[in-house]
Each structure stands twice: as structure tokens, then as C-alpha cells.
Amino acid sequence: MTNKNILVLVSIGPGDLTMMTPTAQVALQSVDVVIGYAVYLDQVRPLLNESQEVVVSQLGSEVDRAEQAIALARAGRSVAMVSSGDIGIYAMAAPIFDVLRAQEWDGESPEVIVYPGVSAIQATAAKLGAPLGHDFCTISLSDLLTPWEVIERRVQAAAWGDFVIGFYNPRSKQRDWQLAKAQELLREHRSDDTPVAIARNVSRPDEQITLTTLGALDPTQVDMFTLVLVGNSQSYVLGDRMATPRGYMDKN
């Protein structure tokens, strides 16, 4: 890439490189430095050449990682930050812009270009069939950066509004009660036989997708590598697939 002082934010997509857009692949191959978590760097390594420097993101806050990438670009390098899924959805694009804002970025140096990609909810939906056939929302159940009261209100809103819901970060060892609470809130508005999919590591070799219902969902089956997809009032199961009708006029 002839431009220096450039930071490209590159989405890998959900699984192997066959899900990564060609334009994102070209962008990644055109920079001096590639930065990201070790697991993401391993995914894209077949695309890289020997002249490219690879920097493993330090563990630490997202803000620290964003600052590191921006500093490299400000120092005159062309830099790609990589994330799995879509880098704009629960990934590094937002922390990057938050840091640029704090630094009173002039909008030009570094130049910032974002390459979108297929997010986990889309890969999961494709495997299931058509669960996102009507209006949907995504909710992260992580309360590390968002007060639980905000998340709880959002779950109630999604339930009341009859959105199909994709829960990101549904559960981890440290955050073990939030999904059960969300399930309880949803059951106030949506019937116990609402289809629910538990999707773990979709598009990876150890992919596992389990269909259950809102009433039968067992949160202890869910971990941090999982996306939980809850149907709306019209969603249905068809064999081992799940879909949501395009409209409300005809329930078939």
C-alpha cells in the first residue's frame, strides 16, 4: 500500500478464509503491519507474505489495543487490525473510533478504512435456514462496559417488540447468571415453545448447533464461544432447521 499513515480494520468472517471477502483479503495483503489477537493472526497467516510484520495484540483493554494500532499508523506504517466476524459488530472498530475521538483525530491522519464481513449471527442463521427472516436485534450480555440495568431494559424492549434476538457474549465463567435472567425476562412476553438455537463455534471444525425452546433452554449449556438465537412469536422449527416468516399476515 503506497499510502502510509493508514489503518485498515479488516473483518475475517466467522470461520476459515473462504468466508472472508476478497476486498478484505486484498487490503490485508497490502499493509506493512498486521495486528490482532494470536488466534485471528493464525487464521489469516496463509494470506500474509514474509515482508509483513505481524504484531500480536497485548492482552489488556480494548482501548489499549486500539491505541497500539493507531500509534503504529501515526508512526508512518500502513497497519491492518484484524477481527473475526464483522469488525464493526462487538469487535475493534468502536474502540478504534473512541480512541480517535479522544485524540481529536482530524479525519485524515491516519486514514481509516473499514472492511465489513459476515458476523456470527449470519453464519448461524445460514446454517439454521432463515431465522432472521424478520426484524432482528443483537444484544451483548456482557456487563463489563455496560451497566446491567441498560442491558436488562434492552432485553425487555426486544421481548416486547417481538424481535428475533441474537445474544452475543451470553455467558462465561465470570458472568454466569445473565443469560438465565434474560431467559426469565423473555418468558414474560414470549411463549415457552419459542424456538431457540445454541450455536457454538459456527463455521469452525468443532461447530455445534443445538435446537431447543425458550422454556427448555439450559444456560449451563452455553459458554463464551456460543451465540444464542431466540426466535420471534412466528418463528418455527422444520426438521433440524429454524426459520422466521417474512411477514405476520399469514402463519401458513
Next chain:
Amino acid sequence: MTNKNILVLVSIGPGDLTMMTPTAQVALQSVDVVIGYAVYLDQVRPLLNESQEVVVSQLGSEVDRAEQAIALARAGRSVAMVSSGDIGIYAMAAPIFDVLRAQEWDGESPEVIVYPGVSAIQATAAKLGAPLGHDFCTISLSDLLTPWEVIERRVQAAAWGDFVIGFYNPRSKQRDWQLAKAQELLREHRSDDTPVAIARNVSRPDEQITLTTLGALDPTQVDMFTLVLVGNSQSYVLGDRMATPRGYMDKN
């Protein structure tokens, strides 16, 4: 493709073929018959070879088009249906499954495989920066298949829940009042200076993205080729970009 009786649902992505995943491209090239709207067929034509039959979808209902594609697969062909964006999001995946359900599909014949892609909201978000940095929802303002009361409640829920909102099908010649009504509902919960982006034909040669605010949004500027993206209470504009912080703890 050696399997017959197969229907693949193929996402083209938002613009040119550089945004279409390699796995979707391979799937498209492996079938006997490709079916879709003329404009989508024109987009993918560079990928096709002479032995592939191309069928222009008849105008008419989505159900009619789904039935036509399924009938071709049931007749022993391998068939690809193409849609721009992600075929699972406001496109043909849901009508296909609705028809399969009505036909009491056995889950095996035809085999159905869905290839996800980058949707319009993601392409728009990438151009803007990071507006989907926190929980978001998509809402179609088309009341052709969904009663307006359902849509209105959903807009209210999204407003109350402080979701970033992507409005698909925001306005057409026949549906000219829904976006103004949605704007009115949103203003009951969200401040007039909330950032709003009007994104027309994103990732196409005539792409146009305009930043405005919830108070200043002029619905007559919006047409059926447009996606309207409304920030949450924390979203901000930075030069000609828009972003939403990853959390609520720190407003920078």
C-alpha cells in the same frame, strides 16, 4: 455440483463481487441453474459459465419466486437463487423456507444450503466508521406483509431500548408516510441531535451517504434504495464519520 435436487441460497453482498465470499462464489459456479432478479443476475454474470442456465425471476410475489426455484430443484436440477446483501436478511431465504414448510418438506429433498453475505447495514456501517459499536436492530418499514401496528410497536421498543436502528425499506412512492411516523416515535425517546445517516446504494458507483440528525431528518430525501441508520443515545459524529461507543461507562 454432483448432487442434484439441491437448492443453494447465495448472498452476493452489497456491491460488486469483491464483497462476495469465496465460498458463495464457488457454490454459485457449481450449479446447473441460476435464478434471481435480472439486476442480481447481471452482478454475478462474470462468475458464470456457458453451461449454466440463467432464469430471470418473474415479477410477482416472493412466494411465487420461491416456488419456482424449489420446483426446479425438485425436478432434479442443482439450483442457485441469488440475492444482494445477505439472502437471510430481508431477502429470499425466509420465503423459501415458508414454501418448504407449506410443502411439508422432508428436510432432504431438495437439499438446501444457505451462504451468508455482507448486508447493507454492515456496508453502510463500515463506510461510516463504527455506528454498530453497541447493540443494534434492523426494522423494515414495509407494511406490505406486516401490519403497521406491529411495526410501530417495534419502533417504540427499539427507541425505548436505546438500540442503534437500521431501517430497511424506509420509503417508496407507495409508502411515503411510515418513515416520518417512525421519526416522530423515536423523538419521544431520543434527543433531536442523535446522529442519523442516510445511505443510498452503498458500495455501488452512485453511493451517497449523508449525515443528519434525528431532528433534522427529512424523509422526502429517502427512497427505496436507501438505508436509514439511527444512532443510540451515545452515538457521535467525528468529521464525516459516525460511531457508537462500545459501552456506557465512559462517554469520553
